[in-house]
Structures are given as structure tokens and as C-alpha cells.
Amino acid sequence: xxxxxxxxxxxxxxxxxxxxxxxxxxxxxxxxxxxxxxxxxxxxxxxxxxxxxxxxxxxxxxxxxxxxxxxxxxxxxxxxxxxxxxxxxxxxxxxxxxxxxxxxxxxxxxxxxxxxxxxxxxxxxxxxxxxxxxxxxxxxxxxxxxxxxxxxxxxxxxxxxxxxxxxxxxxxxxxxxxxxxxxxxxxxxxxxxxxxxxxxxxxxxxxxxxxxxxxxxxxxxxxxxxxxxxxxxxxxxxxxxxxxxxxxxxxxxxxxxxxxxxxxxxxxxxxxxxxxxxxxxxxxxxxxxxxxxxxxxxxxxxxxxxxxxxxxxxxxxxxxxxxxxxxxxxxxxxxxxxxxxxxxxxxxxxxxxxxxxxxxxxxxxxxxxxxxxx
Amino acid sequence: xxxxxxxxxxxxxxxxxxxxxxxxxxxxxxxxxxxxxxxxxxxxxxxxxxxxxxxxxxxxxxxxxxxxxxxxxxxxxxxxxxxxxxxxxxxxxxxxxxxxxxxxxxxxxxxxxxxxxxxxxxxxxxxxxxxxxxxxxxxxxxxxxxxxxxxxxxxxxxxxxxxxxxxxxxxxxxxxxxxxxxxxxxxxxxxxxxxxxxxxxxxxxxxxxxxxxxxxxxxxxxxxxxxxxxxxxxxxxxxxxxxxxxxxxxxxxxxxxxxxxxxxxxxxxxxxxxxxxxxxxxxxxxxxxxxxxxxxxxxxxxxxxxxxxxxxxxxxxxxxxxxxxxxxxxxxxxxxxxxxxxxxxxxxxxxxxxxxxxxxxxxxxxxxxxxx
Numbered sequence: 001x002x003x004x005x006x007x008x009x010x011x012x013x014x015x016x017x018x019x020x021x022x023x024x025x026x027x028x029x030x031x032x033x034x035x036x037x038x039x040x041x042x043x044x045x046x047x048x049x050x051x052x053x054x055x056x057x058x059x060x061x062x063x064x065x066x067x068x069x070x071x072x073x074x075x076x077x078x079x080x081x082x083x084x085x086x087x088x089x090x091x092x093x094x095x096x097x098x099x100x101x102x103x104x105x106x107x108x109x110x111x112x113x114x115x116x117x118x119x120x121x122x123x124x125x126x127x128x129x130x131x132x133x134x135x136x137x138x139x140x141x142x143x144x145x146x147x148x149x150x151x152x153x154x155x156x157x158x159x160x161x162x163x164x165x166x167x168x169x170x171x172x173x174x175x176x177x178x179x180x181x182x183x184x185x186x187x188x189x190x191x192x193x194x195x196x197x198x199x200x201x202x203x204x205x206x207x208x209x210x211x212x213x214x215x216x217x218x219x220x221x222x223x224x225x226x227x228x229x230x231x232x233x234x235x236x237x238x239x240x241x242x243x244x245x246x247x248x249x250x251x252x253x254x255x256x257x258x259x260x261x262x263x264x265x266x267x268x269x270x271x272x273x274x275x276x277x278x279x280x281x282x283x284x285x286x287x288x289x290x291x292x293x294x295x296x297x298x299x300x301x302x303x304x305x306x307x308x309x310x311x312x313x314x315x316x317x318x319x320x321x322x323x324x325x326x327x328x329x330x331x332x333x334x335x336x337x338x339x340x341x342x343x344x345x346x347x348x349x350x351x352x353x354x355x356x357x358x359x360x361x362x363x364x365x366x367x368x369x370x371x372x373x374x
Numbered sequence: 375x376x377x378x379x380x381x382x383x384x385x386x387x388x389x390x391x392x393x394x395x396x397x398x399x400x401x402x403x404x405x406x407x408x409x410x411x412x413x414x415x416x417x418x419x420x421x422x423x424x425x426x427x428x429x430x431x432x433x434x435x436x437x438x439x440x441x442x443x444x445x446x447x448x449x450x451x452x453x454x455x456x457x458x459x460x461x462x463x464x465x466x467x468x469x470x471x472x473x474x475x476x477x478x479x480x481x482x483x484x485x486x487x488x489x490x491x492x493x494x495x496x497x498x499x500x501x502x503x504x505x506x507x508x509x510x511x512x513x514x515x516x517x518x519x520x521x522x523x524x525x526x527x528x529x530x531x532x533x534x535x536x537x538x539x540x541x542x543x544x545x546x547x548x549x550x551x552x553x554x555x556x557x558x559x560x561x562x563x564x565x566x567x568x569x570x571x572x573x574x575x576x577x578x579x580x581x582x583x584x585x586x587x588x589x590x591x592x593x594x595x596x597x598x599x600x601x602x603x604x605x606x607x608x609x610x611x612x613x614x615x616x617x618x619x620x621x622x623x624x625x626x627x628x629x630x631x632x633x634x635x636x637x638x639x640x641x642x643x644x645x646x647x648x649x650x651x652x653x654x655x656x657x658x659x660x661x662x663x664x665x666x667x668x669x670x671x672x673x674x675x676x677x678x679x680x681x682x683x684x685x686x687x688x689x690x691x692x693x694x695x696x697x698x699x700x701x702x703x704x705x706x707x708x709x710x711x712x713x714x715x716x717x718x719x720x721x722x723x724x725x726x727x728x729x730x731x732x733x734x735x736x737x738x739x740x741x742x743x744x745x746x
Contacts, residue, residue, distance in 0.1 A: 189733055192545070
């Protein structure tokens with residue numbers, strides 16, 4: 001449903017001639033509408049806060065202080081945003097082909113487990129080699145896992161949304177089985193985990209901060225993904241196929257390969273995210289790998305309207321909201337669910353705003369001139 | 375501050391100085407100004423889950439009554455960078471100086487790392503195994519709740535007609551296995567033919583599977599159900615709704631099961647938290663490794679429900695006295711696991727403090743189920 005509305009909007013944008021006079025208001029549209037939707041979502045949430053007898057002004061002041069107001073808060077936000085970057089890309093990339101892949105959680109779980117296995121079996125090797133192998137293992141396993149979803153979709157016409165979700169359950173079960181069985185460190189009694197990684201194989205913090213290097217990896221991944229989609233013929237082909245699969249096939253574009261490649265690339269980013277969780281945060285693979293980043297990634301991708309660059313600010317926004325959760329709970333006495341209500345309202349507003357693209361006259365030169373009817 | 379003490383030499387002033395000092399430290403955080411100590415609690419699930427998190431929140435609520443203590447709490451915190459940042463936010467933004475991260479997975483690496491980073495803050499973790507290699511400002515506490523599941527089993531053993539009990543468990547880890555085995559061994563003191571079927575859901579909190587497991591066990595003929603999952607709510611309501619008896623776990627679930635509630639194994643964390651908080655206010659050193667059971671008031675039994683028969687009541691009282699003796703052991707030889715292998719030789723007995731129980735990896739004879 002949501003995938004359809006996103007792809008509905010795209011041909012309209014892609015079909016028009018790329019003149020400067022058109023593209024500037026088009027870009028304006030891409031900024032004004034999400035910001036308007038964000039404001040509407042926040043306004044609706046304010047009503048909710050008022051209904052609980054609290055002050056929305058206090059809420060937003062606390063959210064600002066907890067998420068962005070101090071150097072500690074900023075670092076807190078960045079730490080929360082970091083895993084969302086790769087999880088968001090995992091959904092955003094296949095979505096450019098019109099595919100709604102929501103099983104990133106599974107790729108994170110298995111990628112993290114594979115990375116831990118790689119790290120533990122390379123004990124004694126130079127850290128650079130081991131970290132590269134861990135990253136390759138995590139990304140590779142993630143790519144195979146979600147690439148299989150793309151293959152099922154293309155060759156067997158299996159719905160990718162359902163397949164990826166069900167495979168996520170399978171992946172988490174496989175991870176649990178491995179971590180509680182053959183890979184279990186006997187010393188991890190009540191929290192079954194693999195053996196801890198050697199200290200040299202851990203990813204540290206960016207100097208001068210308490211934010212680990214995963215943030216930089218995530219930002220680079222977003223930029224690379226954006227370049228792939230916007231600046232290469234593969235990305236162009238994907239956008240065409242995302243607009244209209246039949247047209248792309250008629251044009252002779254390799255739709256099957258595109259589907260497998262984009263789901264696999266999404267899976268690779270998620271698997272890399274799992275590797276970073278293991279190497280930078282947990283220090284071993286365990287059930288905490290499946291703690292919901294893959295599902296938050298769906299929200300990130302849709303709020304970013306599948307644009308890899310927009311994944312960065314959206315991750316920061318959601319990271320900030322998560323970071324502020326502490327203060328909001330403690331100082332306002334609102335339950336943790338209040339943050340989920342906020343996310344839900346913003347999410348709904350932004351999805352609903354999809355219908356506004358191309359329909360606001362003062363943002364669209366064609367409509368203004370009366371050349372194209374809505 | 376020490377200069378200030380030496381000038382006044384009066385205890386009353388010293389007490390107010392402590393208050394003053396904390397208000398200076400907490401400058402900018404108006405809410406911390408009137409408290410001598412801010413204590414932070416971190417929960418992995420919701421505070422009102424009728425289960426593990428609620429048992430800790432009830433302990434935290436007891437601290438709120440102590441003058442000079444301010445409590446800050448955060449719920450639904452996953453065992454990721456989230457908990458690390460939550461603890462830091464409590465320290466940096468709320469001025470917390472004593473923290474209780476209460477979920478297993480918070481211990482290593484998150485709490486140990488935070489303890490290294492904030493040496494002036496005290497950390498105590500529920501369920502972890504602190505050793506003297508770990509930071510001195512960290513520690514762990516836990517309760518021996520196995521005897522309570524044993525007593526649950528005694529009551530269940532009297533009340534079952536089908537001689538089949540049911541146990542919905544999260545993960546086959548030592549603490550859970552000990553509870554399953556204790557429940558069955560308690561029931562077998564009443565009737566050695568009783569069996570207990572266990573289903574592991576694989577997750578600490580997975581409502582759908584917990585309901586399915588409960589239904590499946592009841593379909594097989596079980597008529598008394600207990601569990602070890604984070605929130606027993608689903609299991610208790612499902613079982614009571616189908617007319618089975620329920621033995622509770624973590625907290626008192628009597629409000630959910632009505633007269634189907636027999637009794638329950640409950641945590642009593644208020645004992646532990648009050649001990650820590652009072653020592654902390656008095657500036658005494660906090661113990662690093664704290665364990666206790668029924669005798670120490672770390673755990674307790676829910677009041678017996680109205681359905682419990684007189685015979686069960688009498689036996690419960692008897693066994694309660696028995697388990698309260700210091701040399702009592704639930705796990706004692708000869709004991710076989712449910713595959714027939716001898717796990718405890720004849721003449722051997724492991725009291726609740728025995729370190730061997732912390733690595734239990736078997737289900738005893740009479741338990742129907744498998745650890746893997």
C-alpha cells in the first residue's frame with residue numbers, strides 16, 4: 001500500500017523534462033511538504049499531550065534539551081542515530097524499485113553473528129585484517145539473506161514484504177540457536193552469548209567524542225547509496241523499474257538482476273550494521289542484536305521517502321527523540337509509550353503528505369500555468 | 375567540603391552540609407536540589423507488567439518514602455547503547471549517584487563500562503555475577519527464588535487432579551531451569567507420580583507464544599500453571615480464563631486470576647534497595663556482592679488464595695518452615711535428569727547458595743521437555 005503510493009508519486013517526478021525552472025520548485029516541494037507534515041504531526045501530538053494534562057511546551061523544551069541541547073545530548077542523539085542509518089538504507093534501497101522489504105532485523109541479527117564468528121576465528125590476526133573480515137562476513141551474510149528475498153520475488157513471485165518478515169523470524173531463531181548452542185561461551189550463564197571479541201577487534205569512539213565510528217560508516221553508506229541511485233546507470237535503471245516494471249522490461253533493463261542486487265545491497269548494509277553492533281557496542285553476539293533497529297529502519301526509510309541522503313537527517317531526528325526519552329519519562333512522568341505516539345503521529349502525517357506532491361499550485365509551475373491538470 | 379565539616383564540628387550541620395553539597399552538584403537541575411541522593415532505576419520492559427519489571431518498580435517505590443532519596447526511573451530500555459546512554463543521562467542530567475540497571479543484559483559490557491567511566495557513581499546490578507576483578511564501584515545482587523517455586527509446587531501438588539503441571543518458560547538458562555526443577559520437586563513431595571511439562575518460548579517477552587504455550591499445555595491435560603517469563607500476565611490470564619489454577623511468579627498476579635490464584639513466588643526487592651539506600655545516605659561502603667533468599671526477605675510468597683484446600687495450607691506451612699532452615703536443599707541426590715543420567719549423586723546436596731546451581735543445564739526426572 002505504502003509502496004504503491006511512493007511509486008505512484010515517482011513517475012510524475014521522473015517523467016517531466018529536467019529544466020531548471022521546474023527543478024527548483026520541485027526541490028522546494030521536497031522540503032516544504034515534509035516540514036509541513038512534521039509540523040502537523042507535532043501539532044497533533046501537542047493535542048495528545050494536552051489531553052493527558054501536561055504542557056506541550058514543556059515536552060518540546062525537554063525533547064530539545066534531551067536530544068540536542070547540550071554536548072552530552074548531541075552525542076547521545078548521534079549514538080542512537082548511528083544504527084538507524086544502515087537499518088534505514090536496508091529498507092530505502094529496495095523501495096526505490098517499489099519493493100517493501102521489512103526484514104532488516106534478520107539481516108542485522110545474522111550479520112552480527114557472522115561477524116562475531118569471523119572475529120573469534122581470526123584471533124591473533126592484525127586487527128585491520130580481522131575487522132575487514134568481520135565487516136565482509138556481516139555484510140555478506142546480510143546480502144545473501146535479503147538477496148534471497150529479492151530472488152524469491154523475481155523468480156517465484158513471492159511477496160517480498162511477507163517473505164522478508166518471515167525470514168527475519170527465521171534469522172532471529174537461527175541466531176538464538178547458534179548463540180545458545182554451538183557458539184555459546186560457557187561463561188555466559190544467564191545471558192547466552194558468544195565468547196567476547198578480543199579488545200583489539202573492537203570499534204572505538206571517534207576521537208574527542210563518545211560516539212563510535214559506526215556513525216561515520218553509516219553516513220558514508222548513505223552517501224554511496226545516494227550516488228549509486230542518482231549518479232549511475234544502475235541507479236537510473238532501478239528508478240525506471242521502480243516507476244514501471246513493465247516499461248523497464250520492455251526497454252530491456254535487467255529487472256531481475258536489479259531486484260536481487262538492490263535487496264542484497266540493502267541486506268549488506270543491515271548485516272554491516274549487525275557487525276558494528278557486535279564490534280562497537282555488544283562485544284559479542286547475543287540476543288540483543290535483535291532489539292528492533294531493523295523495524296525502526298522501516299520508519300526511517302519511509303520518513304526519508306526512500307532517499308538515502310534524507311536517511312541521515314531522519315535518523316538524527318529519531319535518534320534525538322529516542323535520546324530525549326529519558327528526560328521526558330523522568331521529568332514529565334509520561335510513559336515511554338508517549339515517544340511511540342509521537343513517532344506514530346509524525347509517521348502518519350508524513351505518509352499522508354505523500355498525496356500532496358504535485359497538487360500544491362504555488363509549488364508547481366505546471367499547475368500554476370494550468371498546463372497539467374491534477 | 376571537608377573544610378566545611380571541620381569548621382562546624384556539629385553533626386546537625388554536617389547533615390545539612392550534605393544536602394547543600396548535593397544541591398551545588400545538582401545546580402541547574404532544580405529537581406535534584408532537595409534530595410541528598412538521586413537513585414536511578416532502569417527497566418527493560420514496562421513498569422506495570424505484573425512481572426519482573428514491576429517487582430523492581432515496587433522496590434523503587436519503597437525508596438521514594440525514604441527522606442533525602444529522589445528516584446528517577448526509565449522503562450522499556452533495550453540492552454543496547456540505549457542502556458549505556460540512559461545511565462549516563464541519569465548521571466549527567468539528573469545527578470544520579472546510585473544506579474540500579476535491573477536487566478541481565480545490562481551487566482556486561484554496559485554497566486561495567488559505565489562503572490569504569492564514572493568512578494564516583496555507584497552501580498548495582500540485578501542478576502549479574504560481580505567478581506573482584508570488576509570495578510569496586512560496581513556490584514550485583516540477586517535473590518534465591520527457587521524455594522518459592524518449590525513452595526508453589528507444594529501447593530500445586532495438592533491442588534492438581536490430573537497430576538500434570540505446566541510451566542511456561544522463557545529460555546533454558548540456569549536460573550529458569552532451577553525454577554522449573556524446583557516447582558516439580560516441590561510437587562513431588564506431595565505425590566511422586568506428578569509430572570510437569572515445560573515449553574520454552576525462546577524470548578523473555580513474547581505474548582503470542584506464551585498464550586499458545588499455555589493453551590497447548592492445558593490441552594495436554596495440565597491443570598496448574600506457572601511460568602518464568604518477564605511478564606506472566608498473558609500466561610496467568612489465559613490459564614485462569616480456561617479454569618486452570620495458577621501459581622504466580624515475579625510479582626503478585628492475584629488481581630489477574632481471581633480465585634484461580636493459588637500462591638506465587640515473588641521478589642521483594644524493597645529489602646535490597648532500602649539496605650543499599652540507607653547505607654548510601656549514611657556514606658557507608660556498599661557491599662559488592664549481595665545474595666539472599668526467603669530467610670533474608672529477598673523473596674516472598676503471595677498470600678494463599680481462597681481455593682487452596684486445608685490440607686494444602688497445612689502442608690504449605692510445614693514445608694515453609696522446612697525450607698527456612700539454613701541447611702535445606704531442594705537439589706539433592708540421588709537425582710536423575712529426564713534423560714536418565716544421574717546429575718546429583720546419592721548423599722550430595724546443594725543448598726540454595728551452592729555455586730553449582732548457577733550453571734544448571736538439565737531438567738530433572740519428571741519434567742517433560744527439553745533444554746534444546
